[in-house]
Amino acid sequence: MEVVAMRIGVIGLGDMGSGLAKNVIAAGFECTGFDLAQGRMEAFAALGGIPAASAAEAATGADAVFVMVMTGAQAHDVIVDQVAPAMAPGSVVLLTATILPDEAAAIGRALDGTGIALVDTPVSGGFPGAQNGTLVMMAAGSDAALDRARPAMEAVSATIHRVGTEPGMGQTVKACLQSLNGAIFAGVFESAALAAAAGVKGQVVHDVFVNSSAGCPAVRAALENIIDRRFEGTGSHIATMYKDLTIVMDMARSLGVPQFTASTAMQLFQAGKTRYPNGDNWSVTRITEEITGKELHR
Structure with a gap:
C-alpha cells in the first residue's frame, strides 16, 4: 500500500504518546516530537523520530499533530498558544488526550477562523493499544478534517469511530x-x-x-x-x-x-x-x- 506523504507531530511522549510516535514512524511518516522529559526525547529519537526543541517546532510544517498531554489546561496551552500558530491553514490538530468536554469545546472555539482544524479524538486501549497501534478512537470533527487526518489516525488505531462533528463530542x-x-x-x-x-x-x-x-x-x-x-x-x-x-x-x-x-x-x-x-x-x-x-x- 502506498504511503501518503505526510509530516506528523506528536506532543507528549509518555506511555501513550510514545506509542503514537512509534506507529506513525512504523507507517512510514516523518515524525517530529516534543516532550518536557529528556529521557522520553532520547527514546523517541531512538525510534527514528525527529526531536524538536519545543511544541511549536514539532508542529512547524506538520500536516497533523497529535496532542497527548494530561490535563485540559495543558492541552489548551499547547494547542492554542504553541501548536496552532506554527501550523499552516488546512492542517489538523488531533486532540487525543482525555479532558473535559467543555475544555475541548473551548479549544475548538479558540481555533475558529485560524484555518486549523481540530479533531477531538480521545482514545481507548491503554498502553498496549498505544504501543501496538490498536487504539480505539472516538473522533469528532468535520468530515473534511477527519478525511485529511485519516492516514495518521489509521497508523495508530484499529478502530476509528466518527462520533460527532463538534469538539467536545469525542470527550x-x-x-x-x-x-x-x-x-x-x-x-x-x-x-x-x-x-x-x-x-x-x-x-x-x-x-x-x-x-x-x-x-x-x-x-x-x-x-x-x-x-x-x-x-x-x-x-x-x-x-x-x-x-x-x-x-x-x-x-x-x-x-x-x-x-x-x-x-x-x-x-x-x-x-x-x-x-x-x-x-x-x-x-x-x-x-x-x-x-x-x-x-x-x-
Whole structure:
C-alpha cells in the first residue's frame, strides 16, 4: 500500500504518546516530537523520530499533530498558544488526550477562523493499544478534517469511530466509556479481594472470570496483573484513570445524572492513588487486601 506523504507531530511522549510516535514512524511518516522529559526525547529519537526543541517546532510544517498531554489546561496551552500558530491553514490538530468536554469545546472555539482544524479524538486501549497501534478512537470533527487526518489516525488505531462533528463530542463519549470501565475495574478489584479472603487461587478466578459472560479485555488485564502482583510499570497509571473518573463525575453533575457505581469507583481510585501514588490501576485491590490480610496470587 502506498504511503501518503505526510509530516506528523506528536506532543507528549509518555506511555501513550510514545506509542503514537512509534506507529506513525512504523507507517512510514516523518515524525517530529516534543516532550518536557529528556529521557522520553532520547527514546523517541531512538525510534527514528525527529526531536524538536519545543511544541511549536514539532508542529512547524506538520500536516497533523497529535496532542497527548494530561490535563485540559495543558492541552489548551499547547494547542492554542504553541501548536496552532506554527501550523499552516488546512492542517489538523488531533486532540487525543482525555479532558473535559467543555475544555475541548473551548479549544475548538479558540481555533475558529485560524484555518486549523481540530479533531477531538480521545482514545481507548491503554498502553498496549498505544504501543501496538490498536487504539480505539472516538473522533469528532468535520468530515473534511477527519478525511485529511485519516492516514495518521489509521497508523495508530484499529478502530476509528466518527462520533460527532463538534469538539467536545469525542470527550463526551470517552467519559461515558470511562464510567463503564470504572465500574468494571471496581467489580474486579472487590471480587478478587473476596476470592483471596475465601482462599480461592488466582488462576482459578482468572480462568472462570475470563471465560464467563463477564469476561472482557478489561477484566482479563486487571486479573492478570493482580494475580501476578504487577502493580507498577504496566502502563496504566492510577492517576490517569482517577482523572478520567473525575471527568465522568463533573459531566454527570452538570447534567444532573446520578452515577452511583462510577462515584464508588472514583473513591476507590482516590484511596488507591493516595495509598500508592506511583502505582497502576490494579493497586486499588491492595486496599481491600490490606483490610482482610489476604492476597490473591496466581
